[in-house]
Amino acid sequence: MRGIAILGSTGSIGKQAIEVIALHPDRFFVTALTAHKNAALLFEQVRALRPALAALTGVEGEVKIPEDLGFCEFRFGRKALEDIAAQAPGQDVLAAVVGVAGLKAVMAARKAGKRVLLANKETLVAGGEMVMNACPEGTLLPVDSEHSAIFQCLQGAGPNRFEQILLTASGGPFRTWDKEKIKSATVAQALGHPTWSMGAKITVDSASMFNKALEIIEAKWLFHARPEQIQVVVHPQSIVHSAVKFRDGAVIAQLGAPDMKVPILYAMSYPERLKTGGREMDLFQVGTLTFEKPDEEKFPALRMAYEALRQGGAACCVLNAANEEACYAFLKEKIPFGRIPQIVADTLQKHGSLPAKNLSDIDRADALARETARSLM
Ligand code: NDP
Ligand code: MG
Numbered sequence: 451m452r453g454i455a456i457l458g459s460t461g462s463i464g465k466q467a468i469e470v471i472a473l474h475p476d477r478f479f480v481t482a483l484t485a486h487k488n489a490a491l492l493f494e495q496v497r498a499l500r501p502a503l504a505a506l507t508g509v510e511g512e513v514k515i516p517e518d519l520g521f522c523e524f525r526f527g528r529k530a531l532e533d534i535a536a537q538a539p540g541q542d543v544l545a546a547v548v549g550v551a552g553l554k555a556v557m558a559a560r561k562a563g564k565r566v567l568l569a570n571k572e573t574l575v576a577g578g579e580m581v582m583n584a585c586p587e588g589t590l591l592p593v594d595s596e597h598s599a600i601f602q603c604l605q606g607a608g609p610n611r612f613e614q615i616l617l618t619a620s621g622g623p624f625r626t627w628d629k630e631k632i633k634s635a636t637v638a639q640a641l642g643h644p645t646w647s648m649g650a651k652i653t654v655d656s657a658s659m660f661n662k663a664l665e666i667i668e669a670k671w672l673f674h675a676r677p678e679q680i681q682v683v684v685h686p687q688s689i690v691h692s693a694v695k696f697r698d699g700a701v702i703a704q705l706g707a708p709d710m711k712v713p714i715l716y717a718m719s720y721p722e723r724l725k726t727g728g729r730e731m732d733l734f735q736v737g738t739l740t741f742e743k744p745d746e747e748k749f750p751a752l753r754m755a756y757e758a759l760r761q762g763g764a765a766c767c768v769l770n771a772a773n774e775e776a777c778y779a780f781l782k783e784k785i786p787f788g789r790i791p792q793i794v795a796d797t798l799q800k801h802g803s804l805p806a807k808n809l810s811d812i813d814r815a816d817a818l819a820r821e822t823a824r825s826l827m
Contacts, residue, residue, distance in 0.1 A: 453540015454567075454718065455482035455503075457531060457555055458547035460491045462649045463569045463593065463710060467544055468495065470715045473727050478718060482538035484531055484547070489513055496522050503538050505530035507551075531555040536562035542718065544593070545570040548651050549774050550767075550816055553577050557809065560584040567717040569593035571668045572774070576767040577812050578671040590672070591717040596665055597672055598713030599691035599704035604673075605721070607702075612694040615669055616701070618685040619744065620645045622656040625686060629748050633788025637781060645688035645708045651777055658790050659744070660773045663755035667766045670759055677759040682752055684742040689731060707731040750791045758798060764806035764815035765798060771819035772797035776827075785827050797822045 454471065458464045464483075471478045480499040485492035486508035496504050496519050505525040506513060515524050525533060528551075535543050535555040543559040544567040545552045552570035557580070559566050566585065568574065571594055574581055581590070592598045596617050604612065623642050624632045640657040641650065648656075655661035666680050683693075691713075693703035706712055711726040746753050751773075758765035776793040779785045785793070797819050804815040 451476075452478050452542055452718065453481040453538070454478055454542045454544055455501075455534060455538035455540060455559075455564075456480060456544045456546060457484045457535060457552065458486075458545070458570070459483040459495055460485040460488040461546055461548065462647070462652075463546035463714065464544075466711050467546065467714050467718075468499065470711050470718070470724075470726055471499075474719075474724055477724070479540070481540035482534045484534055486547070493519060501538075503534050505534050507531045507547075532558040535559040535564070538564075541565055542567055544714075544718075545573060546593070548572070548649055550576045550770060553581070553812070554809070556581060557584060560589065566590050567593050567714075569714070571664050572770050574671050575664045575667045575770045576816060577806070577809070578667065578766060579806065580808065580812065582671050591720055592668075592672055593710075593713050593717045594665065594668060595708075595710060595713045596692040597668060598716055600669065600673060600694055602704045602716065603692070603694045603702040607694075607696070610696055612673070612675075613679065613697055614695040615673065615675055615680045616683050616693040616695065616703075617662070617665060617669055617680055618683050618688070618690050618692050619659065619662045619665075620656065620688045621684040621686050621742070621744075622659060622661075624657055624748075625684065627748075632748060633786060635787040637783060640780070640787060644686070646710075648710075650781055651774070654777050654780060654790075655773070658751055658773075658777075658787070659749035660751040660777070660790070660794070662744075662749075663751040664770065664773075666752070666755040667759060667769075677756050682744045684744050685739065686742075687736060687739055689736055689739055705731060750795070754791070754794060754798065758802065761798075761802050763802075764804040764811060765802040767806055767812050767815045768798055768801045768804065768819040769794055771816045772823040775820050775823035779824075779827050789827070793823050793826050796826055 482503035484505040536558040688708040709728040772794040776790040
């Protein structure tokens with residue numbers, strides 16, 4: 451039995467994690483749950499799963515807890531996320547919160563010796579070097595579908611290093627739009643992802659392709675890849691979840707229906723594979739798989755990821771912070787879609803050379819980037 455703490459249990463990944471855990475009660479149990487503000491759903495989850503700990507991290511001060519939940523200890527406020535990550539009983543912490551808010555919790559989990567199952571890619575983008583230094587082999591398992599795919603492709607590679615990572619991307623809802631039309635896309639259009647159903651932030655990131663930019667950086671850290679070894683491949687069907695190429699030209703890919711339950715459960719049960727209860731891929735129904743080069747003119751986010759990686763230091767943290775600010779401003783209809791990459795580029799230019807040796811460097815770069823990004827709106 452593995453005990454799992456779910457940070458961000460009320461989100462898209464969190465809810466799917468609960469569904470797969472419910473399929474395997476003989477294998478997993480939930481030790482802790484956190485939501486940011488969604489108290490109603492958190493209470494419902496606590497009632498059903500009976501964790502020892504729970505938190506509402508976006509609520510400072512106490513909230514009235516339903517009487518029947520007296521068996522669970524509730525915490526409140528931002529700091530509760532780190533505390534729960536470190537103190538939850540059990541071995542595993544699933545980091546499924548959105549944004550860089552997850553970074554300190556991941557570090558706290560590692561300090562307490564927990565294995566981290568990482569969906570929260572912003573953590574690795576902002577604090578890549580520091581996080582990887584805290585995560586010896588086997589203590590950080592990817593949940594992001596592409597990175598899980600790469601991880602799966604590398605099982606059985608033995609001493610062979612990959613030559614190239616082929617990081618697939620659906621291309622998002624604006625893949626076939628022209629550059630000018632994309633600039634004035636509405637929130638509803640950006641939220642209409644063709645193949646995946648996800649939280650709002652990652653859905654907008656998929657439309658701007660900042661999601662793929664973050665994933666390039668995530669792949670660099672997780673697989674110790676050089677930036678030039680990572681090739682984004684646009685694959686609109688989202689069936690090939692990524693691939694790796696070896697020295698002899700062999701390409702090993704991982705395929706399946708676009709269903710996050712597969713990578714979520716694989717991280718939990720690794721190296722074993724268990725039933726997810728999800729739909730299975732039918733190659734006859736899929737019929738055709740297509741692949742395209744990404745258009746960096748339409749989606750400058752990709753180029754920015756490589757630039758930030760080359761720059762090193764806190765550049766990726768700055769890219770992430772500026773993108774978070776721009777993404778939420780777009781969701782609140784404060785800026786047009788086309789401003790997102792401009793704001794990130796301008797913020798990167800101003801703060802891209804800051805250092806990122808430790809948590810306080812990263813905090814500072816994150817705060818400065820946010821301030822600048824906001825001032826640009
Ligand atoms: P959602 O927006 O659906 O859920 C986010 C979760 O985090 C909710 O539980 C939310 O609580 C909580 N939360 C929000 N803001 C904060 C904060 N500042 N501090 C602590 N907790 C917070 O996101 P997703 O599930 O879509 O994504 C979660 C992470 O997983 C992201 O980093 C995303 O990039 C990554 N990911 C997601 C995929 C997907 O298919 N959804 C695929 C691959 C990666 P509340 O409900 O109370 O607001
Ligand atoms: Mg992904």
